[in-house]
Structures are given as C-alpha cells and as structure tokens.
Amino acid sequence: MTFPITEVVFLNLRSGANTDQSIYRLSEILHRQPGFQNLRWGRWKESTDKIQLLIDWDDLVSHKAFEKCGADFAALGELLGPILAAPPTMHHVPWSSTVIDTNIKDSVIKLVTFYVLSKSIGFKAFTGGRIPEELQFEESETTVQAYFLAIAWKSVEHHINAMKTKDVMESLPLIGGVTQHIEMHHVTFVESN
Numbered sequence: 001m002t003f004p005i006t007e008v009v010f011l012n013l014r015s016g017a018n019t020d021q022s023i024y025r026l027s028e029i030l031h032r033q034p035g036f037q038n039l040r041w042g043r044w045k046e047s048t049d050k051i052q053l054l055i056d057w058d059d060l061v062s063h064k065a066f067e068k069c070g071a072d073f074a075a076l077g078e079l080l081g082p083i084l085a086a087p088p089t090m091h092h093v094p095w096s097s098t099v100i101d102t103n104i105k106d107s108v109i110k111l112v113t114f115y116v117l118s119k120s121i122g123f124k125a126f127t128g129g130r131i132p133e134e135l136q137f138e139e140s141e142t143t144v145q146a147y148f149l150a151i152a153w154k155s156v157e158h159h160i161n162a163m164k165t166k167d168v169m170e171s172l173p174l175i176g177g178v179t180q181h182i183e184m185h186h187v188t189f190v191e192s193n
Contacts, residue, residue: 009053010089017083027192035062045186052187093148095129103152112149112184122158126151
C-alpha cells in the first residue's frame with residue numbers, strides 16, 4: 001500500500017543569494033515529474049539565509065524514482081549549487097498537507113522537529129508525523145529517530161504569547177524529558193503553481 005508523502009528540504013543559502021529564479025526553475029523541473037503533487041517554499045523568519053521546501057509526492061516511490069531519473073535530478077544540483085552555502089538536508093513525513101494548504105495565505109507556520117494547545121489564542125491547526133529515515137543528530141555521527149510537526153498560528157506573536165502561558169510552561173519539561181533535542185523555526189510559505 002502506498003500513501004502520499006511530503007519531502008521536507010532545508011536549504012542554507014550563500015549570503016546575498018538571489019533565489020527567485022532558482023525556485024522558479026526548480027518548480028518547473030518538479031512539475032514534469034510523475035508523482036509530483038505540490039511545492040511550497042518560504043524563508044525562515046529566524047534566518048533569512050535559510051529556505052524551507054515542502055514537496056508533496058504521490059508516494060515515496062515517486063520521489064525515489066525522480067532521484068534516479070538522470071538529467072532532471074542532475075539539473076537540480078547545477079541549479080541549486082551556486083546559491084547554497086552547504087548541502088541541502090532532507091527527510092520525508094507521511095502527513096496531511098491540509099493544515100498548511102488551508103492556512104498558507106494568512107498564517108506563519110511553525111515547523112518543529114522533535115528528536116525522540118488547541119485553546120491558545122492565535123492557534124489554528126497542526127499536523128505531523130514520524131520521519132521514516134534516521135536523522136543525523138547535530139554535528140555528531142549519531143543517527144536518531146525523529147518526528148516533524150507543523151503548527152499554524154495567526155502570527156509569530158500569537159505563538160510567542162502562547163509559549164508564555166502557564167499550561168505551556170508546565171508542559172515544556174515533559175517534552176524535554178522525551179526528546180534529546182528540539183529544532184524549530186517559523187516560515188511564511190508561498191505556493192508555487
């Protein structure tokens with residue numbers, strides 16, 4: 001049985017890199033691929049030299065087939081190489097993109113990766129899933145199991161205010177007790193058609 005999957009890609013850009021044309025060409029290449037569904041991208045609010053890509057595929061097999069397709073996949077390296085300060089990192093998440101799609105126009109989406117709130121003002125929705133790949137933990141050679149979560153907020157300020165509530169403050173030690181590390185950032189996505 002196959003199921004839709006989202007490829008989550010992190011791009012670290014060279015200082016001053018002009019990305020608009022590269023993202024446009026990336027979108028053109030992806031739209032030619034069998035099994036490609038959608039591309040969303042945006043810059044991190046916390047660091048404008050980082051870009052987040054969310055690429056929906058019919059299934060993991062479709063994405064893996066693209067990686068082996070030859071010319072189009074090789075063209076991505078030529079396209080992105082000049083604007084990248086470091087190699088991209090990527091993993092897959094089997095989740096519903098509905099939360100992002102229904103909130104893309106008027107929200108900032110907080111992306112959280114957990115390494116093993118609905119009443120908050122400004123909270124809109126969330127989705128997430130277990131990452132099937134083992135991820136490298138920071139700069140070490142250790143790989144760990146991880147989870148990826150997207151939380152839709154009306155704004156970064158709504159999220160910050162929610163983090164200051166008593167319920168959240170009391171919950172943070174619980175999350176810290178089951179995870180080795182949490183990486184999180186905010187992105188306002190642009191849908192690429």
